[in-house]
Amino acid sequence: MMRFATALLALALFAGSAFAEPITIEFWHAMGGKNGEMTQSVCDKFNASQTDYKVVPVFKNDYTSCMTGAIAAFRAGTPPAIAQIFEVGTATFMAAKGAYKPVYQLMAENGEKFDPSIYIPAIRGYYSTVDGKMLSMPFNSSTGVVYYNKDAFKKAGLDPEKSPKTWADMYDMSKKLMAAGYKNGFTSSWATWIQTEQFLAWHNVPYGTKANGFGGLDSTLQLNNPLLIRHFTDLYNWSKEKVFVYGGREGKPDALFTSGEVPIYFQSIGSYANMKSASKFEVGVGNLPYYGDVKTAPQNSIIGGASLWVMGKKSPAEYKGVARFFTFISRPEIQAFWHQGTGYLPITKAAYELTKLQGFYNDRPGLELAILQLNNKPTTDFSRGVRFGNLPQIRILEDETWEAILDDKISVKDGFDKVVKEGNALLRDFERVNK
Amino acid sequence: MAKQYEFPNRGLPYLLVLPQMLIVAVFFFWPAAQALWQSLYVQDAFGITLIFVGMENYIKLFKDPNYTSSLIRTFVFSGLVAFTAMAISLFLAVQANRKISFSTFYKTMLIWPYAVATLIAGVLWLFMFNPTVGVVAYFLKHSFGVDWNHIQNSAQAFLLVTLASSWKQISYNFVFFLAGLQNVPATLVEAAAIDGAGPSRRFWGIIFPLLSPTTFYLLVMNLVFAFFETFPIIHQMTQGGPNQATSILVYKVYQDGYINLNLGASAAQSVVLMIIVIGLTVFQFRFLERKITY
Numbered sequence: 001m002m003r004f005a006t007a008l009l010a011l012a013l014f015a016g017s018a019f020a021e022p023i024t025i026e027f028w029h030a031m032g033g034k035n036g037e038m039t040q041s042v043c044d045k046f047n048a049s050q051t052d053y054k055v056v057p058v059f060k061n062d063y064t065s066c067m068t069g070a071i072a073a074f075r076a077g078t079p080p081a082i083a084q085i086f087e088v089g090t091a092t093f094m095a096a097k098g099a100y101k102p103v104y105q106l107m108a109e110n111g112e113k114f115d116p117s118i119y120i121p122a123i124r125g126y127y128s129t130v131d132g133k134m135l136s137m138p139f140n141s142s143t144g145v146v147y148y149n150k151d152a153f154k155k156a157g158l159d160p161e162k163s164p165k166t167w168a169d170m171y172d173m174s175k176k177l178m179a180a181g182y183k184n185g186f187t188s189s190w191a192t193w194i195q196t197e198q199f200l201a202w203h204n205v206p207y208g209t210k211a212n213g214f215g216g217l218d219s220t221l222q223l224n225n226p227l228l229i230r231h232f233t234d235l236y237n238w239s240k241e242k243v244f245v246y247g248g249r250e251g252k253p254d255a256l257f258t259s260g261e262v263p264i265y266f267q268s269i270g271s272y273a274n275m276k277s278a279s280k281f282e283v284g285v286g287n288l289p290y291y292g293d294v295k296t297a298p299q300n301s302i303i304g305g306a307s308l309w310v311m312g313k314k315s316p317a318e319y320k321g322v323a324r325f326f327t328f329i330s331r332p333e334i335q336a337f338w339h340q341g342t343g344y345l346p347i348t349k350a351a352y353e354l355t356k357l358q359g360f361y362n363d364r365p366g367l368e369l370a371i372l373q374l375n376n377k378p379t380t381d382f383s384r385g386v387r388f389g390n391l392p393q394i395r396i397l398e399d400e401t402w403e404a405i406l407d408d409k410i411s412v413k414d415g416f417d418k419v420v421k422e423g424n425a426l427l428r429d430f431e432r433v434n435k
Numbered sequence: 436m437a438k439q440y441e442f443p444n445r446g447l448p449y450l451l452v453l454p455q456m457l458i459v460a461v462f463f464f465w466p467a468a469q470a471l472w473q474s475l476y477v478q479d480a481f482g483i484t485l486i487f488v489g490m491e492n493y494i495k496l497f498k499d500p501n502y503t504s505s506l507i508r509t510f511v512f513s514g515l516v517a518f519t520a521m522a523i524s525l526f527l528a529v530q531a532n533r534k535i536s537f538s539t540f541y542k543t544m545l546i547w548p549y550a551v552a553t554l555i556a557g558v559l560w561l562f563m564f565n566p567t568v569g570v571v572a573y574f575l576k577h578s579f580g581v582d583w584n585h586i587q588n589s590a591q592a593f594l595l596v597t598l599a600s601s602w603k604q605i606s607y608n609f610v611f612f613l614a615g616l617q618n619v620p621a622t623l624v625e626a627a628a629i630d631g632a633g634p635s636r637r638f639w640g641i642i643f644p645l646l647s648p649t650t651f652y653l654l655v656m657n658l659v660f661a662f663f664e665t666f667p668i669i670h671q672m673t674q675g676g677p678n679q680a681t682s683i684l685v686y687k688v689y690q691d692g693y694i695n696l697n698l699g700a701s702a703a704q705s706v707v708l709m710i711i712v713i714g715l716t717v718f719q720f721r722f723l724e725r726k727i728t729y
């Protein structure tokens with residue numbers, strides 16, 4: 001009798017816990033430091049808002065590790081429910097039918113109210129099919145801007161409230177700054193992302209055929225177009241004149257700007273907080289410059305950052321939880337909280353309005369400027385973004401070629417012809433295994 | 436002549452080496468076999484599509500001028516690193532082996548850097564040679580007018596990773612050379628001195644040949660180090676750039692396999708690397724070892 005009672009009790013406890021225990025949703029991300037804490041807070045808020053699901057964020061170092069990790073886990077049959085994938089991995093994921101569950105489908109299957117039009121078009125478009133179906137959920141989005149040293153501008157007799165509007169301004173202002181004692185005028189992080197992808201979108205000039213790859217895997221690169229050749233020829237000549245200085249790939253040149261060495265710097269708006277705290281001078285933010293004689297400029301800039309992909313091979317219960325989580329993080333107050341805490345752009349228009357209403361932009365005009373730049377005009381086929389398979393490899397190819405050009409190993413024209421030729425071969429490799 | 440020991444039970448020796456063989460099989464043969472298999476296919480990142488292509492990955496590899504130049508670069512780099520690291524450490528070991536005051540202090544200080552992790556070594560060198568804020572870069576500019584910018588200049592970048600990698604190996608080599616030097620019988624050296632051999636003659640005629648087992652061992656270790664273990668230094672300092680100037684074979688495998696998720700090409704490169712290492716080892720033990728006096 002005693003034994004029976006114990007068994008019954010155990011069963012009751014077990015059943016009870018089984019019902020009370022929320023379903024765990026694993027969320028792999030690559031947000032370190034402050035942004036990692038913010039990711040945790042967003043998940044905590046969701047977990048506190050309901051009892052059925054528990055989203056567990058797992059930090060996976062950098063974007064590359066997060067993506068390769070998620071892919072390896074998928075191959076092993078145990079992927080996380082959500083993986084944060086950087087923008088250049090978008091095409092790789094998109095083409096892998098069956099490896100993920102498209103967001104529009106997830107939301108419909110789980111009866112979540114889902115209106116794609118609440119998301120900022122330049123952000124939504126990057127992660128949607130050509131006919132507007134959202135495949136992944138935007139999470140942290142940024143865009144390229146110009147940072148400048150206001151103290152240096154004053155020293156050179158320039159108006160500290162005016163950043164260079166055109167490339168001609170960039171040259172003239174750099175010259176004045178150099179006359180005031182600076183060794184160089186400007187430098188840039190991410191030559192691939194800012195001086196190529198952003199630059200072309202901002203001038204509404206194609207990066208590749210088929211609407212920058214959005215229209216199909218059989219696209220080809222058009223990076224040897226006259227405008228880009230002209231731009232890199234200018235950069236090359238300016239580097240000889242010391243107006244421009246190359247500081248390395250990705251975010252490597254950060255210190256050149258924050259140390260006060262170089263007064264103008266191209267970097268992501270996602271680095272806003274970092275730029276301000278690391279610099280001992282007053283930091284200004286300006287729009288990306290454009291060539292004044294190009295009639296199609298300025299168009300709109302494109303995003304960088306990452307989105308959330310829902311991995312395949314998960315249970316319906318988990319998918320239901322993911323859908324609820326996505327609805328939750330799209331809420332204006334959550335987006336505003338994320339945007340204000342990280343410096344990444346809000347993904348919905350409502351979150352932007354809310355932040356504006358709260359007066360957050362009054363002393364942070366740079367953040368608003370970035371949003372407006374992204375929304376400057378309705379996106380076109382050339383300014384929606386770039387979608388090419390093997391894009392990380394194409395970017396490495398560009399970086400290498402740009403370095404060879406600067407080191408006088410190859411001419412600008414030959415260099416970009418080479419990028420197109422070798423890049424197209426990479427696109428064909430991708431097309432072949434993703435038919 | 437080596438003494439042979441007979442096991443009474445024929446199965447026992449196999450049983451004794453079994454655990455070791457299992458480890459080798461699981462951690463070496465199995466991945467190697469997988470690399471071989473993967474190198475014959477092209478596939479997408481997720482493993483959804485798998486196409487058998489035979490030798491195509493290899494043919495593509497050797498038709499790629501970037502790959503062949505990386506191959507040559509790797510050999511030049513490894514040779515330079517091994518030579519520099521060994522020459523400097525031998526010199527230091529000879530100096531520290533003399534009867535001088537504070538010799539224990541010198542020895543300790545010279546062995547110390549071995550405790551520095553390879554990745555940190557990369558960071559330290561990067562700091563010193565940073566074109567903007569590095570002390571060495573500043574010194575070069577102001578004393579010799581050399582515009583140090585390894586971010587843009589391929590030759591400087593190559594020199595920098597070679598130096599940093601060699602530095603990392605010096606302590607290790609130093610320990611072995613010092614131990615080797617201490618094993619050289621003092622009587623031989625003294626006898627030569629009495630016969631009128633100068634310091635240089637004594638070194639090259641007696642000490643260096645007697646050191647040859649150590650030198651041979653270190654040569655193998657240094658080449659392997661340069662081939663594989665310099666990865667953190669390159670990853671930290673140059674990421675293979677500028678313009679592939681520091682992209683050695685292991686770094687390419689990593690880039691193609693891990694960043695670019697091109698598993699077929701990456702596997703083919705691993706197989707080539709494996710063949711090179713097997714070849715090197717066989718060559719070293721077959722041909723070089725014969726000339727070594729133990």
